[in-house]
Every structure is written in C-alpha cells, then in structure tokens.
Amino acid sequence: MIDFEYRKTYGYKDLLDILRILRAPGGCPWDREQTHESLKRNFLEETYEAVDAIDSGDPHALCEELGDVLMQVVLHAQIEQEQGGFTMDDVVDGVCKKLVYRHPHVFGEGVQAEDSEAVLVNWEALKRAEKGQASTADAMDSVAHALPALWRAEKIQSKAAKAGFEWPTDAGAADKLWEEAQELRRAQEESLAPDGPHGAREEAGDLLFAAVNLVRRAGVDPEEALHGACEKFSRRFRAMESQAGRPLDQMSNEDLSALWQRAKEQS
Numbered sequence: 268m269i270d271f272e273y274r275k276t277y278g279y280k281d282l283l284d285i286l287r288i289l290r291a292p293g294g295c296p297w298d299r300e301q302t303h304e305s306l307k308r309n310f311l312e313e314t315y316e317a318v319d320a321i322d323s324g325d326p327h328a329l330c331e332e333l334g335d336v337l338m339q340v341v342l343h344a345q346i347e348q349e350q351g352g353f354t355m356d357d358v359v360d361g362v363c364k365k366l367v368y369r370h371p372h373v374f375g376e377g378v379q380a381e382d383s384e385a386v387l388v389n390w391e392a393l394k395r396a397e398k399g400q401a402s403t404a405d406a407m408d409s410v411a412h413a414l415p416a417l418w419r420a421e422k423i424q425s426k427a428a429k430a431g432f433e434w435p436t437d438a439g440a441a442d443k444l445w446e447e448a449q450e451l452r453r454a455q456e457e458s459l460a461p462d463g464p465h466g467a468r469e470e471a472g473d474l475l476f477a478a479v480n481l482v483r484r485a486g487v488d489p490e491e492a493l494h495g496a497c498e499k500f501s502r503r504f505r506a507m508e509s510q511a512g513r514p515l516d517q518m519s520n521e522d523l524s525a526l527w528q529r530a531k532e533q534s
Contacts, residue, residue: 269288269293282338283355286341301342310339311413313336320332369394372386391406403429415490417490418489421479440481447474450474451474502534503527503530507523507527507529507530510530
C-alpha cells in the first residue's frame with residue numbers, strides 16, 4: 268500500500284510527490300515506462316490545448332490545461348532526477364536566474380528600458396551573450412527546429428532583418444513571392460522530380476518562406492493568420508455543402524463556384 272495522504276487542496280510539493288510515486292516501483296506502469304522521447308508529442312499536445320483554452324476565453328479550461336502543461340514539465344524533471352541529472356529545483360533555479368539576468372532594467376542598475384521594444388532589444392542582446400552567439404547565423408541556428416514551420420521562418424527572418432538583410436520595400440517582398448510562385452509552377456509544368464533540385468518540394472518551401480516574409484512585414488503572425496484562413500474556409504465550405512442539396516462531386520465547376528460565392532457573401 269502506497270503511503271499517500273489525500274487532501275482537500277493540493278499544492279506544488281504535492282504535485283512533485285504524486286509524480287514521484289507514479290514513477291516509483293508499485294506506481295503506474297504507464298508512467299514508469301515514459302521517457303523524454305516518448306513524452307514529446309504529449310508535451311506539444313498539452314501546450315496546444317492550453318493555447319486553445321486561451322483562444323476560447325474560458326478561464327476554467329485554461330486553468331486545467333496549464334495544469335496539464337505543468338505536469339509535463341514536472342514529469343520530465345522527475346525522469347532526469349531518477350537518472351542522476353537535474354531536479355525540479357534546478358529547473359526553477361535556472362529560470363529565476365535567467366529572468367533576473369535578462370531584466371537588468373528591473374533588477375540591476377544603469378540600464379534603462381522605457382518601453383517594450385527596448386526591453387526586447389536588451390533581451391535579445393543578453394540572450395546572445397549568454398548563449399555565446401557570436402553572429403546572426405548563430406542566433407538563427409538557435410531557433411528551435413521543432414517550432415511550427417511558419418513561426419520558425421518568421422523568427423529566422425526577423426533575425427536577418429535586424430542584421431540589415433531585409434527588402435527595402437513591401438513591393439520587393441511581394442515581387443519575390445510572385446517569383447517563387449512562378450518557379451513552383453515551372454517545376455510542375457516541366458514535371459521535375461518533386462524531391463530533386465528545383466523540384467516542387469524545394470520551390471514550395473521557397474514560396475511559403477517568401478509568403479511568411481511578406482506577412483511578417485505586415486505585422487501579422489503567420490501562424491495565426493493561417494489558422495484564421497483555415498477556420499474561414501471550413502465555415503464557408505460547411506455553408507456551401509449544406510446549401511448544395513446533393514454531393515459536391517456530382518456538381519459542375521460552375522455550380523460549385525456559384526455556391527462558394529454565395530457562401531463567401533454570407534460570411
């Protein structure tokens with residue numbers, strides 16, 4: 268029998284104890300089998316569910332989802348502690364030291380930050396010094412490869428722009444997007460191997476990268492913009508499908524276009 272005291276209300280230390288018990292002999296077989304690698308997808312899913320809760324504006328859902336994210340953090344720390352690595356105390360200590368170091372305008376002397384833009388400039392400079400990033404290329408390499416590709420592209424482009432590598436006008440960025448679209452079309456027309464040099468895969472990547480650049484210059488989050496487009500498309504498609512009266516694959520292109528136009532006008 269596990270020595271555990273049920274409580275009306277649990278605290279931070281209780282969470283650490285519960286996960287330690289679940290991972291210990293006599294605990295939960297599933298929890299004991301988990302590794303950093305096996306938990307990667309869970310970590311991402313819990314984080315996205317927390318973001319969904321933020322988007323929904325439901326504070327109760329957000330409270331629950333933040334708990335799930337915290338559980339993932341503690342579970343990874345517990346796995347490391349069992350292997351003789353770091354502990355949850357080390358995680359907390361590290362982030363506290365980072366926050367103090369990167370906020371010299373709050374915790375230090377002689378550094379001023381009058382607005383959020385100045386804060387971000389200071390933060391980036393301190394981060395590069397802390398990480399030993401001697402060049403912009405080093406800073407680009409540090410952008411997490413596991414980020415959604417749109418966000419990764421935006422962050423890489425922002426770092427290049429801060430180093431002076433940026434289109435002088437929006438028109439130039441737009442022309443580049445058109446150029447990349449033409450190159451993808453050419454790859455398709457010439458039936459180039461999709462994964463070969465200048466094939467559809469490479470040219471599609473260049474097209475998306477150029478699109479992110481134009482969106483970034485407009486001050487828009489590309490990931491959020493694409494999510495919004497997905498929601499709009501799904502909403503309009505549902506309206507079109509409900510008004511069709513018969514399967515869409517049995518309709519002509521002209522009828523489908525008319526239905527789509529009606530759905531657009533309604534939303």
